[in-house]
Each structure stands twice: as C-alpha cells, then as structure tokens.
Amino acid sequence: MKLAVVNFPGSNCDMDLFYAIRDGIKQAVELVDYRATSLKGFDGVLIPGGFSYGDYLRSGAIAVHAPIVKEIIRFANEGKIVLGICNGFQILTELGLLPGALIQNEKSRFICETVDLEVENNQTIFTSHYQPKEVIKVPVAHGEGRYYCDEATLQELKENRQIIFKYKENINGSVDQIAGIANKEKNVLGMMPHPERAIEEILGSDDGLKLFQSLINPEVKVND
Amino acid sequence: MKLVKVYVTLKDSVLDAQGEAIKSAINTMGYDKISDVHMGKYFELKFASDYQELENDVDKICDDLLANPNIETYRYEITEAE
Numbered sequence: 001m002k003l004a005v006v007n008f009p010g011s012n013c014d015m016d017l018f019y020a021i022r023d024g025i026k027q028a029v030e031l032v033d034y035r036a037t038s039l040k041g042f043d044g045v046l047i048p049g050g051f052s053y054g055d056y057l058r059s060g061a062i063a064v065h066a067p068i069v070k071e072i073i074r075f076a077n078e079g080k081i082v083l084g085i086c087n088g089f090q091i092l093t094e095l096g097l098l099p100g101a102l103i104q105n106e107k108s109r110f111i112c113e114t115v116d117l118e119v120e121n122n123q124t125i126f127t128s129h130y131q132p133k134e135v136i137k138v139p140v141a142h143g144e145g146r147y148y149c150d151e152a153t154l155q156e157l158k159e160n161r162q163i164i165f166k167y168k169e170n171i172n173g174s175v176d177q178i179a180g181i182a183n184k185e186k187n188v189l190g191m192m193p194h195p196e197r198a199i200e201e202i203l204g205s206d207d208g209l210k211l212f213q214s215l216i217n218p219e220v221k222v223n224d
Numbered sequence: 225m226k227l228v229k230v231y232v233t234l235k236d237s238v239l240d241a242q243g244e245a246i247k248s249a250i251n252t253m254g255y256d257k258i259s260d261v262h263m264g265k266y267f268e269l270k271f272a273s274d275y276q277e278l279e280n281d282v283d284k285i286c287d288d289l290l291a292n293p294n295i296e297t298y299r300y301e302i303t304e305a306e
Contacts, residue, residue, distance in 0.1 A: 057265075057289070057290070058292055061289065061292070065289070093294070094292065099294075100294060101292055101294040101295045103234075103238065103241070103295060104241040104242055105241065106239065106241055107241070108241055108242065108244075108245040146241070148238055148294070148295060149294070150237070173239070173241075
C-alpha cells in the first residue's frame with residue numbers, strides 16, 4: 001500500500017503522520033505538495049493537522065481551493081482511502097466531503113490533552129481492528145474542534161452509522177459528543193483527535209496504531 | 225469603482241463562543257446593560273463600475289468562500305467607491 005500525506009502551507013503534523021505510516025505500519029508513504037495535480041499511484045490520501053493558510057478566514061477554508069484538492073475529491077468519489085485529522089477534518093467539511101462544520105470550542109480555550117474516545121462504529125476500513133465500543137486514549141490539540149451540524153444531518157449520521165468516534169466527556173461542546181465522522185460510503189474519515197500521535201507507548205498511548213493497521217488489513221475481524 | 229461591503233455572521237442556531245467571551249469581558253468592564261454580543265466578519269470587494277455580473281459573482285464568492293452555509297449567513301451592500 002502506498003499513501004500520500006498532503007502538505008499545505010501551515011500543515012504541522014505532516015511528519016507525524018508520515019512517521020506513523022513509515023514506521024508504525026511499515027507502508028510506503030510520500031509527502032505531496034499542495035500544488036501537485038496528481039495522486040496517481042497512491043491508494044489513499046491523508047490530510048494532516050496544523051493551521052493551513054494560518055487558519056485565515058475559517059479553518060480549512062482556503063485550503064479547499066488548492067490544486068491538489070481536485071485529486072482528493074476524485075479519491076473520495078472512487079472509494080479510495082481519504083483520512084483528515086484535525087485541520088484535515090476541517091478541510092474535509094469545508095470541502096463538503098463530510099457534513100457539518102468545526103467551530104470554536106464552546107469554552108474559549110485551546111484544548112491540548114489526551115482524552116478518552118469511544119469507537120462508535122468498528123465496521124469500517126479505519127476501525128476494524130478496534131473492539132465495538134472500545135475506549136481508546138488519543139491526544140487532541142485544537143481551538144476550533146466543536147463539531148456542529150443541524151438536527152436533520154445528525155439523524156442522517158446516526159441512521160447511516162457515520163459517527164465513528166465520540167468523546168467520552170464532551171470537551172469542546174460538539175453535537176452528540178462527536179469526535180470523528182465518515183461519509184456514507186465510509187471511505188472518507190475526518191476526526192479531530194490525533195491517532196498519529198498515539199502510535200507508541202513512549203508517546204503515552206499506542207491506541208492510534210490500530211487505526212492505521214486497519215487500513216492495511218481492512219477485513220473486519222471483530223463482530224459488532 | 226463599485227465597493228461591495230460583505231457581512232458574514234453565524235446563524236442564530238450556532239452558539240457564538242467568541243461573542244459570548246467578548247460579552248463577558250464587556251460585562252467585566254462595568255457595562256451591565258448589554259444583553260448580547262455577536263461577532264462576525266466584514267469584507268470589502270472592489271469591482272469596475274460597469275461590470276454587469278457583479279451580483280452574480282458576489283453571491284458565488286460568498287457561497288463558495290467567504291461564508292460557510294452550514295454555519296453562517298451573509299448579506300452585502302453595493303456602494304460607489306472612488
């Protein structure tokens with residue numbers, strides 16, 4: 001498997017993600033510049049955390065107009081792996097590949113800590129190595145991570161089992177404690193927490209590693 | 225030149241966390257009659273005076289970039305500029 005990590009001006013978790021793929025799951029990975037126009041030869045695309053374009057206008061709003069984005073949309077439509085973490089999640093919602101939006105945390109502060117997440121749906125290519133309802137420890141680092149969507153969208157997310165991760169404790173005021181959602185087809189995942197920062201015990205947790213392992217061996221092992 | 229003034233604000237259904245924090249600071253300053261603060265964004269766009277597609281373009285620019293329809297609404301005024 002060969003994965004692309006897209007590098008926007010202001011991305012700052014690109015090397016963490018690169019390391020998670022190269023050393024964590026030992027797969028081929030390349031950094032791809034935001035000005036590139038092709039993702040030919042890749043099996044999936046990963047959009048890292050950070051502050052693309054300095055979070056100017058709204059988080060992720062400017063990145064949506066970068067040249068590489070047409071290829072990200074193509075990957076999403078072709079059923080290939082698309083994973084957006086933190087700022088990557090914000091970009092995916094701005095793009096409309098995932099519903100809703102991410103806005104300022106309810107209590108006005110940047111949250112930087114390791115939190116408990118619950119795996120809401122383990123029947124996806126991103127989560128098949130987790131137990132149903134497994135509680136995992138993954139760091140968050142965001143000021144604009146409050147997931148918002150209207151009531152009709154929330155119902156749709158529930159009906160289609162698109163809610164993939166929830167916070168055990170609602171740290172930022174997200175609707176329904178949502179930490180990560182997928183598209184209907186479940187090949188596009190966006191999440192605010194950083195699994196790439198939780199791939200080794202020495203980092204405080206290796207609970208994020210199973211997400212990446214699920215990608216290379218997506219057969220659903222655990223019954224729901 | 226035409227000057228287009230665009231105002232983008234959060235929908236009423238979305239909690240304005242920044243507005244709330246600003247309101248609390250204003251209260252701390254001693255102004256206790258203030259009941260609500262909402263924060264928004266303001267943009268100025270300039271176009272050539274004789275451009276016919278102006279409103280069409282401004283709508284698209286707002287829909288596709290300046291505002292996020294999931295959480296925000298916008299309005300604009302078209303004025304004459306130097």
